[in-house]
Amino acid sequence: MSIFDQSFGQQSSNCFGLYHPSDDNASRITVTASPTHPKRLVLPHDDEALLLEKEDQQKKKEIDDLLSQAMSGLTFKEREETQEVIHGVANEIVEDASxxxxxxxQLDGHLAGIKRGNIYExxxxxxxxxxxxxxxxxxFLRAKEYDAKASAExxxxFFELKHQLFxxxxxxxxxxxxxLDEHDIECLKAGWVQVxxxxxxxxxxxxxxxSMIxxxxxxxxxxxxxxxxxxRAMQQSEETQIRGNISVWYTNGDFRSKTNGKGYFENFTAAQALPQKKAAIHFCVDEMRQFVLTNVVVKVMQSKLRARLxxxxxxxxxxxxxLSTYGIMPQTLPLDANGSLLxxxxxxxxxxxxxxDKFGRSVSAPEALESSIITPHQKDVIFTGGKNKNHEGNKRFYVxxxxxxxxxxxxxxxxxxxxxxSTIIDETHRIGGRFLQKQGTQSKVPWKEVPYDDVRRKVMQAFRNRRRQSHFSRQKGVGTNPTNNCVLIQGEPRPNDVIFGRVxxxxxxxxxxxxxxKDHFEExxxxxxxxxxxxxxxVMQIITDQGGRFLQPASEEGRWxxxxKESARERVSKYFRNHRRGPSSSSKHVR
Known part of the structure; x- marks a missing residue:
C-alpha cells in the first residue's frame, strides 16, 4: 500500500517511525492471507500484532519496552543531542590534536591492563x-567517541573477530x-551489503x-x-570515521526474512566489533513478523545505540x-521503483x-579509476576552469x-x-551524473572523477561566485523581481496542482x-x-510525484x-508557520 493511498487525516506515528492507525481506520481494514505465512492472516501496521503468535507478541513487547527505556533513560540534553545526530544536524566535530x-x-594504559593472554597480545x-x-x-577512539577504555575493549x-574470519x-x-576467496568475491558482488x-x-x-544473509x-x-x-569504506575516508555512518537494514518485499532472521545476530555483533561510529540505525519492514525478528538485534545493542534506532x-x-525525513533520500538506496536490487x-x-589494491593503499578509490578510460556524457558536471558553461550537465548544475x-x-x-x-551532489548522482576534471596533458587518461570532498568545495565555491555575480548585478541596477523567474504555462491547471493566491x-x-x-505540523x-x-x-516532493505543480495567477486573467522551486518552498514553509495560528490561518497566502 502506497503512502498516497492512506488517509492522511487518520495517520499518526511515534518517535520510532511506526504508524498506528486509529480505531476508526482499523474498522475498515481488509484482511488478506500472507504469502509467507499462509496460515496466518495479515493486517496492515500495528493491527497485525493482534494476529501474531503468543511468543511473537511477547518479543514485540520486549522490543517496545527496550526502545522506550533507551529514550526515557536519557537526560533532556542527551535526548536533544540524539535527535540532532540521527537527523544529521549536530554541530560539526572538530578534533583537537592535544x-x-x-x-x-590513556588507551595504552587500558590495553596494558587487559591484553595479557589474549589475541591482541x-x-x-x-x-x-x-x-x-x-x-x-x-x-577506535573515534568509533567510541574518544572513550579510551571502551576503545581498548x-x-x-576486533582482533578476535579478525582471527576468527581470516x-x-x-x-x-x-x-x-x-x-578473499572465490566464494567471498561472489558474495561481495551479490551486493547484500553496499556502500x-x-x-x-x-x-x-x-x-x-x-534475506540475502x-x-x-x-x-x-x-x-x-x-x-x-x-x-575499506572507513579506511578510505577519515570523515566517515569522525562523523559516523548510517545503517539501513532493509527487509521489505523480496528481501523479507524467509526463515527466522538467520544470520542477523551474528553479522550485527560482528559489525559492532569493527571501529565504526554509528550515527543512526534504520530498520525498514513491511510485515509485523519482520519487526519481531529485530528482537535479537535490539537486545544486544547498548542503550545509547538503541536510542538512535x-x-x-x-x-x-x-x-x-x-527515511527522507532523516535526510536519507530514495536515490541513495540501491533499489529501483519496483524494489529490485541495483x-x-x-x-x-x-x-x-x-x-x-593493485596500485597500492595510497591510491584513493576515485584515483584508482585511472585504469579505466572515462568519457564525459551530457549528465556529467565538468570542472575545467569555467570553460564548459554550455555543457548540458554544467547548465543543470548551475540551475x-x-x-x-x-x-x-x-x-x-x-x-x-x-x-x-550534499543535496546538489546527490541530485546530480541520482540522474547518473558524475563530477569530472580534465587531467594534465602528460596523463594517459584524459579524465578523472573528482573526490567527494573536493566536489563539495567546488560546489561551495559556485555559491560564492553566484553571490558575487548577484552583488555586481545589483550595483549595475539589474532588477530582481521574483516574478521574473516564473514560467507562463499553457492551458488550465491540472487537478493535482497547488494554486497560490490570496487564499x-x-x-x-x-x-x-x-x-x-496538518498531519506533519507537530513533526x-x-x-x-x-x-x-x-x-x-x-512534502513538496509528494505533490510533485502526484503530477502536481506550484502555480499562481498571472496578471492576465485566465493565465497561470x-x-x-525556491519560491514555492518559502510559501509552503509559511503555511506551516501560519498553522500555529489555527487552520484558517494556514490556508491564507502571504504574498
Whole structure:
C-alpha cells in the first residue's frame, strides 16, 4: 500500500517511525492471507500484532519496552543531542590534536591492563608497528567517541573477530580483495551489503539486505564480506570515521526474512566489533513478523545505540518517505521503483577497490579509476576552469545552484550549508551524473572523477561566485523581481496542482497540501531549523510525484505562472508557520 493511498487525516506515528492507525481506520481494514505465512492472516501496521503468535507478541513487547527505556533513560540534553545526530544536524566535530594525544596515552594504559593472554597480545608480538599505528588506534577512539577504555575493549574484540574470519596469518595486515576467496568475491558482488550514497549531511550510508544473509550457503563468507566492505569504506575516508555512518537494514518485499532472521545476530555483533561510529540505525519492514525478528538485534545493542534506532513500517514508498525525513533520500538506496536490487554503483565500487589494491593503499578509490578510460556524457558536471558553461550537465548544475542560492546564503551555520551542498551532489548522482576534471596533458587518461570532498568545495565555491555575480548585478541596477523567474504555462491547471493566491484554491492538489501540513505540523514544530527545510521539501516532493505543480495567477486573467522551486518552498514553509495560528490561518497566502 502506497503512502498516497492512506488517509492522511487518520495517520499518526511515534518517535520510532511506526504508524498506528486509529480505531476508526482499523474498522475498515481488509484482511488478506500472507504469502509467507499462509496460515496466518495479515493486517496492515500495528493491527497485525493482534494476529501474531503468543511468543511473537511477547518479543514485540520486549522490543517496545527496550526502545522506550533507551529514550526515557536519557537526560533532556542527551535526548536533544540524539535527535540532532540521527537527523544529521549536530554541530560539526572538530578534533583537537592535544585531546587525541591524551586519549592515545590513556588507551595504552587500558590495553596494558587487559591484553595479557589474549589475541591482541599475540598480534602485538607479531607486528608492533601495525598494532601501535597512530592512524589505526585513532579509528577506535573515534568509533567510541574518544572513550579510551571502551576503545581498548573494542580493539580486543576486533582482533578476535579478525582471527576468527581470516586466521592467524592475516592478523596483522590490512585485508585486500586478494585475501578473499572465490566464494567471498561472489558474495561481495551479490551486493547484500553496499556502500550506498551519503545522507544530506554527508554521512556515509551502508545498506544491508536481510534475506540475502539467509540465502548464503557459506555464512562465514557473508561475515568476511561485511568486514571487508565496512573496514575499506572507513579506511578510505577519515570523515566517515569522525562523523559516523548510517545503517539501513532493509527487509521489505523480496528481501523479507524467509526463515527466522538467520544470520542477523551474528553479522550485527560482528559489525559492532569493527571501529565504526554509528550515527543512526534504520530498520525498514513491511510485515509485523519482520519487526519481531529485530528482537535479537535490539537486545544486544547498548542503550545509547538503541536510542538512535528507528523502525519504519510499510511499503517501499512509505519507508522511503519516512527515511527522507532523516535526510536519507530514495536515490541513495540501491533499489529501483519496483524494489529490485541495483548493482551498478556497487560493482563500480568493487572495481575501485580492486584497482586500489593493485596500485597500492595510497591510491584513493576515485584515483584508482585511472585504469579505466572515462568519457564525459551530457549528465556529467565538468570542472575545467569555467570553460564548459554550455555543457548540458554544467547548465543543470548551475540551475541547481541558482535554486538553492537564497537558502544557502541565509543559512545560519556551516552544517546547514553542508546539507544544501550534499543535496546538489546527490541530485546530480541520482540522474547518473558524475563530477569530472580534465587531467594534465602528460596523463594517459584524459579524465578523472573528482573526490567527494573536493566536489563539495567546488560546489561551495559556485555559491560564492553566484553571490558575487548577484552583488555586481545589483550595483549595475539589474532588477530582481521574483516574478521574473516564473514560467507562463499553457492551458488550465491540472487537478493535482497547488494554486497560490490570496487564499489557497480548494482543488485536489491544494487539499493534499493542506492535509500534509496538518498531519506533519507537530513533526515540523519539533525539528530544528536546519531539518525543517527537509520536511518542507519532502512534502513538496509528494505533490510533485502526484503530477502536481506550484502555480499562481498571472496578471492576465485566465493565465497561470509556474512558481520556481525556491519560491514555492518559502510559501509552503509559511503555511506551516501560519498553522500555529489555527487552520484558517494556514490556508491564507502571504504574498
Amino acid at each position: 585531546l587525541l594525544d591524551t586519549c592515545l596515552v 599475540m598480534a602485538e608480538s607479531m607486528s608492533p608497528q601495525y598494532v601501535s599505528s597512530r592512524a589505526f588506534r585513532i579509528m 573494542q580493539m580486543i574484540r 586466521g592467524i596469518e592475516k592478523l596483522v595486515k590490512d585485508i585486500t580483495m586478494d585475501d 550506498a550514497g551519503r545522507d544530506r549531511s554527508g554521512r556515509q550510508i551502508f545498506v544491508f539486505f536481510g 539467509e540465502s548464503s550457503k557459506r555464512p562465514k563468507c557473508v561475515t568476511r564480506v561485511l568486514y571487508f566492505v565496512m573496514m 528507528r523502525i519504519h513500517f510499510g511499503s517501499q514508498t512509505e519507508c522511503q518517505y519516512q 548493482l551498478d554503483q556497487h560493482l563500480h565500487w568493487v572495481h575501485c577497490c580492486a584497482m586500489e 541547481l545552484v541558482h535554486e538553492h542560492s537564497q537558502e544557502y546564503d541565509s543559512s545560519g551555520n556551516d552544517e546547514q550549508k553542508r546539507q544544501i551542498v 489557497i484554491q480548494r482543488n485536489p492538489g491544494s487539499e493534499l497540501l493542506h492535509r500534509l501540513i 515540523y514544530e519539533a525539528l530544528n531549523r536546519g531539518v525543517k527545510i527537509r520536511l518542507v521539501e519532502t 505562472l509556474e512558481v520556481p
